[in-house]
Amino acid sequence: MGRWEPNAQERLTRAALELFAERGYDSTTVAEIADRAGLTKRTFFRHFADKREVLFRGEEVLSRLISDGIAGAPASATPLHAVGAGLEAAATAFGPERREWSRQRQAVIADNRELRERELLKSTALTAAMADALRERGVPDLTADLAAEIGYLAFRTSYARWIEPADEQDFAELTRRTLKELREALGAVG
Amino acid sequence: MGRWEPNAQERLTRAALELFAERGYDSTTVAEIADRAGLTKRTFFRHFADKREVLFRGEEVLSRLISDGIAGAPASATPLHAVGAGLEAAATAFGPERREWSRQRQAVIADNRELRERELLKSTALTAAMADALRERGVPDLTADLAAEIGYLAFRTSYARWIEPADEQDFAELTRRTLKELREALGAVG
Structure with a gap:
């Protein structure tokens, strides 16, 4: 064989x-x-x-897509705009043909504590990768950490919306919408 | 016995x-x-x-201190001010007599992958508890998530500073300083 x-x-x-x-x-x-x-x-x-x-192999590809997207943003981009570019680059991993598979995958993970923990650890690694990519652009430490946390929150929220049964929106469009909402929320946290 | x-x-x-x-x-x-x-x-x-x-027992106490601190903030407090009140309440768990123990504990955790993973999972639970406490105050979902992520970043940064060998600053003072820096960083993320 x-x-x-x-x-x-x-x-x-x-x-x-x-x-x-x-x-x-x-x-x-x-x-x-x-x-x-x-x-x-x-x-x-x-x-x-x-x-x-089988469930987590794609995470490394995702992390690389986002980091490369951040690295490739124009030099003039703010940290959050660079993060936005990273999330849009990630959208290639979330085409419409992946949506049903992602829904099923998420249901399996939600049902198993060990898998939920594994997902949380992967998410921490993804946030750290975003912060590193921002530091590479010369963003100061704490600002890079902050923008990466906001970026991961944007990703997590976009992904949750993307796999909602009723939602058929494009992933890239969802990341733009979510980042816009988060910018508004930034004005409201005080 | x-x-x-x-x-x-x-x-x-x-x-x-x-x-x-x-x-x-x-x-x-x-x-x-x-x-x-x-x-x-x-x-x-x-x-x-x-x-x-032995290493993680305090985490539940910490989570409760922060949640209660957030709940007890004045009704007029912004989400980040409420988070700040939560972090100051947590300072009672980080008196000067705990600093050396915390340094040793952190060295043990840093040296062991399983313990590092356990700590990351506890940190996710802490962030979720902060977000819940904010929602209880009527803060909208995404704003609560955002303020909790910023709050956890403030906690993590303050704690790292608190256990630095050279640092002998009071924990509550460190959380105020870190939150101030994070507010400035919020203006810089774009």
């Missing part, structure tokens, strides 16, 4: 989500995921380090 | 920190901690649910 399997990663991911929804994350084995996808365990481990990675 | 042991909790805490520093957190057992404190394992478990709790 050393041969190349078309769409193996996609098939494994879909099979995993199906099984997590049917019998729970903890009760699903890697062998069952591979079996449901019509692939072998060996193929699974060529694509994912472990079962959890 | 059912009798009351004077200062048992304090003695166990000091013994634990000594042992964690000497031989590492993972290599220290509850039996060793009790032994070093001249107490029994049974006494240990009357005070702490497990070894980790």
Whole structure:
């Protein structure tokens, strides 16, 4: 089974989500995921380090997209505008074809304490990556931390809105709207 | 050994920190901690649910102090002023007699991935508690989330400054100074 399997990663991911929804994350084995996808365990481990990675593998890509977006913002951009550029760059990871998968993924995570904790840790790493990218632009320490916290709040809020059943708005548009609301809230925190 | 042991909790805490520093957190057992404190394992478990709790038990007290401080701020206080009141209330948990213990505790946590993760999760819970306390005051959702993130950043920064070797400033004073700097940074994020 050393041969190349078309769409193996996609098939494994879909099979995993199906099984997590049917019998729970903890009760699903890697062998069952591979079996449901019509692939072998060996193929699974060529694509994912472990079962959890099926759900979290995209986080590194996301972090890189946002950091690169911040780095690529015009030199004249304020810290929050640079963060906005980072979030818009992240939108390429949240196309309409990902929405249903993201909804299912979120339901699996919400249902499992260990996965919720893993997600919180990833979110801290994402915030730290944003702060680092801002510091690289010469933003002072505390301002970089602050803009990164606001940026992560914007991301978290946009994402929650994006996966709402009734919402069919574009992710990039949602980040712009959320950042606008957060700018207004900045005027209201006192 | 059912009798009351004077200062048992304090003695166990000091013994634990000594042992964690000497031989590492993972290599220290509850039996060793009790032994070093001249107490029994049974006494240990009357005070702490497990070894980790020696380091994190104070977090719930802290969360309650901050929430109560936010709730008790004048009705006219802005969200950030209410957060400031919460942080000042927390200062009672960070008296000068706690500084050296806090420094040692932080060194143990910094050295252990599992403990660092535990601390991050506790920090998320603290931020959520601040946001809840603000919502209780009628602060709108997103503004409450924003003020809580700023509040946690103020807390984290103040605490890091408080345990710096060179710093001997009062915790309450540090939270006021840090919040002032964060207000200035708010004007700079754009």
